[in-house]
Amino acid sequence: MAVAAGCGIWLWWGGEKKDVISRSDPYRIGVVTKSRTSEYWMMIQSGMETAARQAGAELILFSPESEADQEAQEKLAGSLIKKNVDVLAVAPIDSGTYPEYRKTAEKKGIPIVSYDTPFEDPDVPYVGIDNQKAGYRLAEYLCEALEHQGDIGVIAGDLRQLNHRQRVEGICDYIEKEPNMQVVFVEEGYGNRKLSETEIHKLQDQYPEIRGIIANSAVAALGLVDEVKTHNILVVSHDAQSDSIEALRDGSISALIAQYGYEIGYETISYIDAMYKGKNVPKKKILEAELLTGESLEKYDEKYSQ
Amino acid sequence: MKSIRSKILTAMIWITLLASAAVTVIFYRQSAGVIEENYLKTLQQRNAQMIDVMDQTMKNIHDITIYASCDQELKNGIQQYENRQNSEYLDLLAERLKEFCGREAGISSMYLLMKNEKVLVTSEEYPVYKKELQNSDIRNIETFFEEEKSPGILQDLVSDKELQLSFVEEIRSEKEEVLGYILSNVGERELYYQYIDEIYEDTMQEVVLLDDEGRVLTSSEKYETGAVYWNLECYQKRIGGAENFGTDGSNLYSYCKAPFSGFGLFVVTERNAVLHTLQETGKYFVCVLLIVMAAAVFAALYLSGLIYRPLKKLTGAMSKVSEGNLDFRAEVGSNDEIGLLAEDFNEMLDRIEDLIQRLIIEEDRKKDVELEALQYQITPHFMYNTLNSIKYAALIKGETETGKLIGDFVELLQAAISKKGTFITVAEEIHILEKYIHLQEFRYGGQFHVRYEISMETEGYQVPRLLLQPLVENSLLHGMDLKEKEGCLKIKTELVEGRLYLKVTDNGRGMTEEQIRKLLSEKSRKTTGFTAIGIPNIQERLHLYYGEDAGIYYESSEQETTAVIFLPAQKGDKNNETDQNNHCR
Structure with a gap:
């Protein structure tokens, strides 16, 4: 009887659940991009979110409305510093400045990591491709394709950004080796922007002998392929994203530097995670960027499907 | 004393009660656990989703506030108004604010505070702008921004009374001078209908949206916006971390915190309200339990009756028998x-x-x-004495023969009526038999002679008294035809395989099978004297003393007839044994 009563009491009270599941705050990574509109930046965001999930970190991601909006980017970064994120990742619109948020971050001891675009300050870690090398290789390919003859033009991004500047430097470095070739124009400010029809026609009128164009962003490249197609001008570009790959497939773009947005995003967060957890990380994490042509597309497809 | 029936009944009821109660309690607890767990998980998921949606909106509002603070049009508008003091510029600024405000449905209103001019431009239809702002109001906004409280609770600059959630960002000119502030406001009601009302259910006690300092932004109860949540201390273990949910026995809790804004949604639900349906089912279970119990009692009564009825009859029969009624x-x-x-x-x-x-x-x-046996003892002493007197009288008168005969007779009489015991040795039995035969020889005048074949080894064995005398008497009276030929009688004793055989053989007329059967099956009669002791008497005595181990039978031919008595060969004083046996019986 006593046993039965004991069982009863145990069943009624003893088994009472008092479980509380509590998950403490994960560490927070603040990210500021340069833009949110192009596929490249969406891929970066996707890669970052995947890596943050795996690392158990919380991602707070802000984007200015356009790549030109430096003030907004700095304010967004500033607000993340105010929010006391644990690490801040920035793709600076202006690599050369030393904005307010960096000062505050230094004061608060919040580390900053640059990705996609490095700061000129070599103390800020960088995750991304070697832009100078990329420019060099694109120029090399284009010159070969043009049989080392003729004029070429460059549609560059915002040259305040070190990545775009390095790409142009890379191109010039190579062209110097080609006695029969020269860069006849470098149009700046098309990092994530297309040239207007008028701008293209103006360039065509100005440089009728042009045989090849190196675009430093996929958006700029795709904006001019239709216009230059009839003039037998070869276009090579940066950034591997679905529309630029399609353009490569149909021949309107001859070669691409395959800078994978997803990979950059993923690697950036992995780098930050390792750094945050006290592992030894190099100052720069340079990602491989292969040159994609119509022939090597198969390889790309394989990697992309993976 | 409890009967077996009541014990069985009690046992059956207890077993049923315990089993049913255990099943009910286990089932109830399991179900309650599962329901609680599922409710908590679902609640937590909904809470987390709601927090995600809210945080995304807050991020959007934050972005828009920053975009607006960097907007060149706004900057130009402010500078132009500052230069020209024309209200048309204020209308243009209001239009631009409306555009920003329209980008996110979560924004209730946007204000542009021109610090130098003390003018507030709004995205509202009325008032479009408000001039001559209080210095204190402007200072408030400045402090709010400088102290990095954005997003936080601010007093509405238009209505003065209402508190609302505001995002504040300063606007700087290209010369880095502060031109003013952009405020993106979210009203308490907007927050309530967007987030609290969406998640609130009747079962919930309260749903509160708290800022990162534990102040109420909005709630299902009539809590004052901006006041520190009154239950904060009470729930301190339950409000914290990124996620926190569970139960303390009487309530279920769920807390989710937004990573960007730091706002947390806290839900308290009464456990009983969640388990209401189960409790209803519980009542139903109790009813079923009672019915099962009642059925079990009836079944127990019936079954115990089935088992108990024959047992009761048996115990009844036993008690009647024990009372003496052996026929029952x-x-x-x-x-x-x-x-x-x-x-x-x-x-x-x-x-x-x-x-x-x-x-x-x-x-x-x-x-x-x-x-x-008692009848044989009728006045024995008187007879002995008289006969002894006659014997001695005869001897004195020289009648030796007569005296000897009388002596034999006395001895025979003594043997017949002796009180010494039932058993005597074979030797003594033969001795008495000799006396009897001697008397009979005198009676029949020597018409027969007797031969004794007494085995020496048999002499010491015990036999019932006067066993052979009736056989000799039978032979003399009915067996031998003394008129035709001389009678010959043979008395023989022998020991074969532990059995004593006593035989009396005569050379008389012989007996048919029929005669033997009749003789052996004859019932014993009461005897009045010596000679009347017949074969049945011997049979009964043998049976009485030895059971089936002893008996008598006849072997008869034309030449001779032998009566044979067999009995177990036993030595020692049989009289004492018999007496003891009798006592035992």
Whole structure:
């Protein structure tokens, strides 16, 4: 009887659940991009979110409305510093400045990591491709394709950004080796922007002998392929994203530097995670960027499907 | 004393009660656990989703506030108004604010505070702008921004009374001078209908949206916006971390915190409200339990009755028998163990009755035998003395023969009526027989002669007294035809395989099988004297003393007839043994 009563009491009270599941705050990574509109930046965001999930970190991601909006980017970064994120990742619109948020971050001891675009300050870690090398290789390919003859033009991004500047430097470095070739124009400010029809026609009128164009962003490249197609001008570009790959497939773009947005995003967060957890990380994490042509597309497809 | 029936009944009821109660309690607890767990998980998921949606909106509002603070049009508008003091610029600024405000449905209103001009431009239809702002209001906004409280709770600059959630960002000119502030406001009601009302259910006690310092932004209860949540201390263990949910026994809690804004949604639900349906089911279970119990009691009554009825009959029969009614028999109503018990009991009674009957008969017979023996003792001393006097008188007168005869007779008489005991040795029996035969020889005048073949080894064995005399008497009276030929009598004793054989053989007329059977089956009669002791008497005595181990039979031919008595060869004082046996009986 006593046993039965004991069982009863145990069943009624003893088994009472008092479980509380509590998950403490994960560490927070603040990210500021340069833009949110192009596929490249969406891929970066996707890669970052995947890596943050795996690392158990919380991602707070802000984007200015356009790549030109430096003030907004700095304010967004500033607000993340105010929010006391644990690490801040920035793709600076202006690599050369030393904005307010960096000062505050230094004061608060919040580390900053640059990705996609490095700061000129070599103390800020960088995750991304070697832009100078990329420019060099694109120029090399284009010159070969043009049989080392003729004029070429460059549609560059915002040259305040070190990545775009390095790409142009890379191109010039190579062209110097080609006695029969020269860069006849470098149009700046098309990092994530297309040239207007008028701008293209103006360039065509100005440089009728042009045989090849190196675009430093996929958006700029795709904006001019239709216009230059009839003039037998070869276009090579940066950034591997679905529309630029399609353009490569149909021949309107001859070669691409395959800078994978997803990979950059993923690697950036992995780098930050390792750094945050006290592992030894190099100052720069340079990602491989292969040159994609119509022939090597198969390889790309394989990697992309993976 | 409790009967077996009540014990069985109690046991069955207890077993049923315990089993049903255990099943009910376990089932209830399991179900309650599962329901609680599922409710908590679902609640937590909804809470987390709601927090995600809210945080995304807050991020959007934050972005828009920053975009607006960097907007060149706004900057130009402010500078132009500052330069020209034309209200048209304020209308243009209001239009631009409306555009920003329209980008996110979560924004209730946007204000542009021009610090130098003390003018507030709004995205509202009315007032479009408000001039001559209080210095204190402007200072408030400045402090709010500088102290990095954005997003936080601010007093509405237009209505003055209402508190609302505001995002504040300063606007700087290209010369880095502060032109003013952009405020993106979210009203308490907007927050309530967007987030609290969406998640609130009748079962919930309260749903509160708290800022990162534990102040109420909005709630399902009438809590004051901006006041520190009154239950913060009470729930301090439950409000914290990124996620926190569970139960303390009486309430279920769920807390989710937004990573960007730091706002947390806290839900308290009464456990009983969640388990309401289960409790209803619980009542139903209790009813079922009671019905099952009642059924179990009836079943127990019926079953225990089935088991108990034959047992009751058997115990009844036993008590009647124990009262002395040996004729009563238990009723055998089933084939089970109890039926078998009743059968065995009846059988046992039969055997007892049979034994008692036999005991009574044996006792009767023994009594008869004893009476007979007593009859032999009628005035023995008087007779002995008289006969002894006659014997000595005859001897004195020289009648030696007569004296000897009388002496034999006295000895015979003494042997017949002796009190010494029932058993004597074979030698003594032969000695008495010789006396008897001597008297008979005198009577028949020597018409027969006797031959004794007494085995020496038999002489010491014990036999019942006067066993052979009736056989000799039978031979003399009925066996031998003394008129036709000389009679010849043979007395023989022998020991064969532990058995004593006493034989009397005559050369008389012989007996047919029919005669032998009749003689042996004859019932014993009461005897009045010596000669009347017949064969049946011997048979009865042998049977009485030895049972089936002793008996008498006849072997007869034309030449001779032999009566044979066989009995177990036993030495020692049989009289004492017999007496003891009799005592035992």
